[in-house]
Amino acid sequence: MHIHFLDSYRPGDSLIHRLEARIKFILTIAFILTTALTPQDAWPVYLLLLTIVLSVIVLSDLGVGTVLKRAMLAIPFILAALPTVFTLKGEVAWQVSLGSLEIRFYQPGLVRFVSIALKSWLSVQAAIVLASTTQFTDLLMAMRAVGVPRLMVAIFSLMWRYLFVLADEALRLMRARAARSGQSDRPDLKPGGNFAWRTRITGGMAGSLFIRAIERSDRIYNAMLARGYDGEVRSRPLPKFELIHWLMLIGGLLALVCLLGLAHFGF
């Protein structure tokens, strides 16, 4: 099976892959909400949350290393929280003198910074597991189940269908531009043009994508009409949510609630 470089889904047959999409979807969001609601210095609870997510990763056969590596992508944003270390005043954890400059690392600031980093890291791992073990069509069904309007789901569905087609077009546009981005042998000439020119060219590429997309949508619309589309979005009924599913869902939610209770009142 040709895996498009963009697709996050990794086919597999693990317990997590086979788990009902609606349960996975709701529990992932609940897990992220739990990390968000966990108090900043409830370190033992963070450890428990990490254990939970790592266990799920192991059960999903995704490979802990692979998931952790992908989780690193969200790290750059942590710079936004870095200043808090120096501005959230309280007990001084560490002091550094650079000439006449005194740089203080405050403890409350450090606590906040580390907790933000942890919450973010835990949340993104959960999101990666969800996306890697659930086919997009199943995620759409989960969205329908939690109440996302049919029209919205239909737009998602069509976007997904054409996402890779258009992404490939974008890739080819960039390759075509690269192929014509040459450097002359003449030493007096500077390649690359200026910023304004480069961005306008990129804009033309985007414009080309959009125009072709709009014209393609005309053809898609005609094809849909030919199959009896009348504007009303109908979809297959959702498969039955069995008792065992309810039990798993409620069990998972209860576990997270208990963890929260522990976090807030147990320490």
Place this chain on the structure above:
Amino acid sequence: MHHSIEIRHLSFAYPDGHKALDDVSLKIEPCEKVALVGPNGAGKSTLILHLNGILQGQGEVCVAGLPVTKENLGKVRARVGLVFQTPDDQLFSPTVYDDVAFGPLYQGLPIEEVQARVEEALETVHMRAYAHRVSHHLSVGEKKRIAIATVLSMKPEVLVLDEPTAGLDPRARRSLIKLLDELPLTMLVSTHDMYMVRELFPRMVIMDQGRIVADGDTQALMADEALLEAHGLEKP
């Protein structure tokens, strides 16, 4: 001025593990016209993408006398003109003039020289009158010729084309074949059009499953029907 292509023991695998090129070696002399044929998935397009460094595999690729490395990419791309299969993905400027001017403009040439290059390139593809037309509204045949012009304006030493006659009606095809015949450049063309191969290309390279399985005189190879059939080709 080298006008040549030299590939030595090139191998390449895509990130998902699929091995697209397996120890490919190829040497093309100045002003030679070579056809690259083979079934879909043989690795023809992948090989072409190595010639200007869009893809980089293990082995050596030398184009117009320059090794294709990260440092040389700019200079390599000025010397080898790559024309892709879908013209829509190569014509990304509002007018034909803008598209053909992109190459020279990127290189930093003065405006008068850019103008001269654009006119010359359009003249070569017999589309001088189209300079201020909007590419989007042209026919496929016209777009393909403009796409070639966008590359010719860089005055490359080597021209590489991926499926130039695909999707063309007989008249447009005839006109494109005539154009390719007129161009005095070293040429490597990947194609399924066996009739064009017989007509224009004295040398033919057959690829299959990432390897070169035959490389030689077109007439001689085309006489070997068993060989052609074994690699999904039809004798014209």
Place this chain on the structure above:
Amino acid sequence: MSSLLSPQPMHIPDGFLSVVVSLVLWVISVIVIFFALRRVNQDLGERQVPLMGVLAAAIFAGQMLNFTVAGGTSGHLMGAAIATILLGPWAAILVMTTVVGVQALIFQDGGLLVLGANIFNMGIIGVAVSYMVYRSFQKISGGNRWGIFAGGFLAAWLSIFIAALAVAIQLALSGTSPANIAIPAMAGIHALIGLGEGLITLGALAFVYATRRDLLGEEAQGARGGAVVWIAGLLIALALAIASPLASAHPDGLEWVAEQKGFLDTAQGPLYEIIPDYIFPGISNEALATILAGIVGSLIVFGLALAMAYTRKSRGASSR
């Protein structure tokens, strides 16, 4: 390949906004989306699904296109402005929601709990501000060419700039970043990034103007209910433009608010002195009055300018 998908500075990941801020923005976004769905149903009719779906894919693909800024850094398109110009405000909101949603769900570009905030910043603020600027230029220039390009450029620039202010204030309100650092930093960086967005939008508009001028006509822009978006865009832009320097100058005020609103995820221990009575919003009455006065004053001035442009145009037309 990951460089193609590198997180944009505007996609906020989970953990960076407090639960209260996240939920409030979710509620607002959901309300707007529901409203947009109804509007689009009425205006576009059957064509809506294929058009919006494919264009959402195109915007996503368009965000992959890069251009070299300087040295090794590259910039990207966000696309709210061009979506608004091509589709009108309500469809654009839905398209941007889909793009941001897929980015969060599938590519972890932006968090799931904070998805409401990301949709609000890039979809709703981005679209509303773009619409306000572009539509104004359209009216002032009478659909003239310069109006399309100047309006498009400015719409794109402002959409990025104002959205960045919103992100900074949200981070400050959540206690993630101090306001006096976050706001100037985001404002400064995105004033520059907005230039890139403006120029790309200009290039895209040039292409569209040459190939399919009909797509830039009045129909998409004259969508019913557009006035609501126009006013919202103006209010948001003004509110953020006024609030940002204020908040930046008084970071403690916002930090105090953050403490109150962040109470859910703050420990009950002795690390912080939590004031037990939660007064919302915590900004003094004088400051509030000044801000309101500023908004009303700016609205009056803007309205006068627009009215003048209108009457001049109609007088010019009738005297022929």
